[in-house]
Amino acid sequence: MSIHPALTRPGGRSSRVLNAIYASVGELVGEGADKITFPVIAERAGINPTTLYRRWGDVAELLEEVAVAALTREGESAPDTGSLASDLGEWATIIVRDITRPERTRYLRAMVATRSGILTHCAVTDARREQASEMVRRAADRGETTPTVQQILDHIIAPLYYHVVFALQVDEDHARRLVDDVLTMAR
Amino acid sequence: MSIHPALTRPGGRSSRVLNAIYASVGELVGEGADKITFPVIAERAGINPTTLYRRWGDVAELLEEVAVAALTREGESAPDTGSLASDLGEWATIIVRDITRPERTRYLRAMVATRSGILTHCAVTDARREQASEMVRRAADRGETTPTVQQILDHIIAPLYYHVVFALQVDEDHARRLVDDVLTMAR
DNA sequence: TGCTTAAAGCCCAGATAATTGCTTTTACAA
DNA sequence: TTGTAAAAGCAATTATCTGGGCTTTAAGCA
Structure with missing residues (x-):
């Protein structure tokens, strides 16, 4: 393929x-x-x-094309552990491990640097939104009270990516704390 | 000067x-x-x-130096309206107006693109942390229940910058929603 | 006032990147 | 097979970057 x-x-x-x-x-x-x-x-x-x-x-165009290919591989599905809390926890951990890998970080930054990268960005963030909706939907089906998809994106995804892109400290503890914060909002 | x-x-x-x-x-x-x-x-x-x-x-070094100068002007103090809720609301609005200006956005992206920009990033984010602490301290003095400074950074600053850098939609409504979310955590 | 010296300017050559016209390869289909 | 046209290669040219040696300027100081 x-x-x-x-x-x-x-x-x-x-x-x-x-x-x-x-x-x-x-x-x-x-x-x-x-x-x-x-x-x-x-x-x-x-x-x-x-x-x-x-x-x-232009080199930037090629770079972006490669970045989008690297950052939007298919087949990544959201965890399904039986509760939203642990789904989100696992998901956040996976994401942290993924985006803190040096070459991933570089791709993210390269992508940001290209000014025409709007399509790219959408492709990348859409995948995350899909996964979030999936988890929220399942939780709702189970009768759990959930935060909104937008809240998950704003308060888990955004901080994680922000930290990576701006070279700030990120680790799995931090990710867990973010998850806790989001779950607080649902109550 | x-x-x-x-x-x-x-x-x-x-x-x-x-x-x-x-x-x-x-x-x-x-x-x-x-x-x-x-x-x-x-x-x-x-x-x-x-x-x-x-x-x-290297051009990147110069670019970064200029970016840090542009992004870390002094004299920006945190709002002081009498309640944390409205302080944060006003603050978030100011930030949105600031970072959505095209040249600001470009500076942010340029900064991210430089690999050596760790110092820069700190300079920029430290200013925000300062302001957040200031507001939290005042609120605590008034006896308000407050979120942590880290929560404010993670759930207001990070999403806003993330959206700008990744070319996603940001507006003042969104900023207000983020503030509401953070205040929910404090209770 | 002149002295000293850091910093900027000037000239220029070597290196590397960007472009262009033309030729060769080769996947696909008649 | 064989024709054909899209895509890749080649070679030669032009444009642009990069950086060193040396000269000139002028800020700060005795």
């Missing part, structure tokens, strides 16, 4: 090249390279820089 | 040049220029690029 957008001619070489490009960018971002330019990417991917200049006008 | 860091020889030319540089960067960031390089900055500031290469090794 290919992660990248539809091509008019998706098979063979184009696909191979595109995968090499994505991988190359991924590596560079992962290792925190400070000079991410088309020539550098091209060399590592073993392809010609011209290809990059033609397909994407 | 100069906003920039101490120089061994603060008067006259150096100062003039530095102000020109800061102004130049400010303009470029403000108008959303996509190519912010030393030569570009230098030309607009009417100075020599060499100066920039010598004083700052």
Whole structure:
């Protein structure tokens, strides 16, 4: 399966090249390279820089494309432990572990830096909103009193991402405290 | 008054040049220029690029310095209206108005993008923490039940900044809702 | 007033990035 | 098969960045 957008001619070489490009960018971002330019990417991917200049006008565009691919993998479903409290606790922990990984942090920041990244941001945050709704729906079905989805996003997701992006302290204890705070609101 | 860091020889030319540089960067960031390089900055500031290469090794460093100067102006004190509820409401409104201004948003994003920006981030967030403590202290003196400073930061500041940085919807209604949520926690 | 010296300017060369016209490859379909 | 056109490669050119050596300016001080 290919992660990248539809091509008019998706098979063979184009696909191979595109995968090499994505991988190359991924590596560079992962290792925190400070000079991410088309020539550098091209060399590592073993392809010609011209290809990059033609397909994407600007490094930022490519970067964003790769970031969105990396940050919006499918298949992440919300925990289902039987109570909203522990669902949220587990969920928050997973998220903390995910976004504090250095390359994730870099992707997040790179994404923020690109000015055109509105679509990207939506893609990323929508996934979280889905998961939150899922958990809230299940809790409501069980008859639990729940906070709103918006409250969960505002008071768990936002602080976590905020801390990561602004290089502040985040850990699982903090995540748990956020969950407690949100649950307080539901009562 | 100069906003920039101490120089061994603060008067006259150096100062003039530095102000020109800061102004130049400010303009470029403000108008959303996509190519912010030393030569570009230098030309607009009417100075020599060499100066920039010598004083700052990297555009990111200069950008960060300007961002921190722009984002941490002194003299912003917390509202004092007589109750924590309205203090927070007013405070949140002020912050929303501030950070949704296009050039502010760009500064925030630029700051995030620089990898070395940890000091910057602290400077910015510390100011908010100060203000929050101030309001909480006054409320406590009046005998009000208050949320913790950390809760205020996590549940008002973080969501607001998060929304701005990730290009999500923010408005004063939203800010008010966040304040309500935080006050709920105090009870 | 002149001296001293940090800081800015100037010139310039080497390196790297961005562009462009043309050629070659090759996936897809008739 | 074979035709065809999209996509990648190549090579040559241009633009731009980067930074060093040296000169000039001017702030602060004796």
